[in-house]
Amino acid sequence: MVKLTTPSLADDILRLKKERNAVILAHNYQSREIQELADYVGDSLGLAYKAKETSADVIAFCGVHFMAETAKIVNPKKIVVLPDANAGCSLEQSCPGPQLEKFLQVNAAKNYYVIAYINCSAAVKALSDCICTSGNAVRIVQAAPMDRLILFVPDQNLGAWVMEQTGRKMDLWQGSCYVHVEFTRDSINAIKQQHPDAKVVAHPECTYAVRLLADEVCSTEKMVSYCRDSSSSAFIIVTESGMLHRLEREVPDKKFIPGPTGHCACADCRYMKMNTLEKLHDCLLHLRPQVNLPEDVRLRAEKPILRMLELSR
Ligand code: 13P
Numbered sequence: 001m002v003k004l005t006t007p008s009l010a011d012d013i014l015r016l017k018k019e020r021n022a023v024i025l026a027h028n029y030q031s032r033e034i035q036e037l038a039d040y041v042g043d044s045l046g047l048a049y050k051a052k053e054t055s056a057d058v059i060a061f062c063g064v065h066f067m068a069e070t071a072k073i074v075n076p077k078k079i080v081v082l083p084d085a086n087a088g089c090s091l092e093q094s095c096p097g098p099q100l101e102k103f104l105q106v107n108a109a110k111n112y113y114v115i116a117y118i119n120c121s122a123a124v125k126a127l128s129d130c131i132c133t134s135g136n137a138v139r140i141v142q143a144a145p146m147d148r149l150i151l152f153v154p155d156q157n158l159g160a161w162v163m164e165q166t167g168r169k170m171d172l173w174q175g176s177c178y179v180h181v182e183f184t185r186d187s188i189n190a191i192k193q194q195h196p197d198a199k200v201v202a203h204p205e206c207t208y209a210v211r212l213l214a215d216e217v218c219s220t221e222k223m224v225s226y227c228r229d230s231s232s233s234a235f236i237i238v239t240e241s242g243m244l245h246r247l248e249r250e251v252p253d254k255k256f257i258p259g260p261t262g263h264c265a266c267a268d269c270r271y272m273k274m275n276t277l278e279k280l281h282d283c284l285l286h287l288r289p290q291v292n293l294p295e296d297v298r299l300r301a302e303k304p305i306l307r308m309l310e311l312s313r
Pocket residue numbers: 028042043044045119133134135177203205218219220221
């Protein structure tokens with residue numbers, strides 16, 4: 001494997017990690033350098049479990065803010081730092097807590113059972129009955145009380161895909177991921193023409209038109225096992241570009257196609273890519289920026305997350 005990390009910086013990070021008794025958790029969309037240094041690399045669900053279970057004193061969370069916030073919610077005694085506090089998420093931004101609260105008040109007669117995709121703020125989680133990730137959304141929706149109408153927030157595309165999978169009708173918040181809605185049928189078809197034997201693997205945040213072209217629609221973690229277990233040797237990966245590092249590392253004998261220039265099937269999330277090795281170093285050194293939240297909000301947000309973790313075991 002080619003080692004891209006500057007040795008002294010990587011060594012400094014590992015030294016600080018030891019001094020701080022820290023664990024480095026990284027999402028599959030992080031840069032190759034960060035993935036190589038992390039103790040664990042995974043999807044939102046795997047990261048939530050790891051954050052809850054860790055005995056380290058410090059969690060250095062290389063992902064976006066809502067992921068680090070989730071770590072703090074499920075393991076509040078730990079110091080949770082993230083390399084860049086501005087690493088947000090367009091899905092989180094599409095559903096502000098006060099707006100959801102107002103919506104639920106106005107629609108109180110519907111007595112919604114609220115399922116929130118984990119890509120949302122603690123305020124939104126605190127208003128929800130259960131949280132889900134892309135990896136367990138189908139299971140969580142299937143487990144929802146049959147006599148309640150589900151409001152699924154904030155991702156309309158994941159919500160629509162879950163409706164297709166379960167046959168369960170839900171009202172959908174109209175949010176979306178700015179990265180995944182950029183992929184188009186034409187761009188995927190152009191790549192398919194060049195690689196006719198490759199399987200198309202897409203994240204459920206993609207639009208219906210793109211999902212229709214996919215051989216597999218799944219979470220980032222499932223992408224690893226799907227590609228490993230498939231009899232195919234080449235895959236067009238329709239999600240954020242960081243996923244390619246994880247796949248190339250875990251399934252080195254297969255080919256992962258990000259798409260030719262101009263027809264890119266793998267794009268950067270500008271929020272995920274705000275994290276750098278330098279910022280990871282600094283957050284471990286200064287223990288800043290930290291994620292903290294009011295205890296009443298944390299307690300209300302924790303409940304639906306724990307429900308999800310129990311239902312996903
Ligand atoms: P996963 O939980 O599938 O990794 O998805 C997280 C995400 O932010 C996708 O854009």
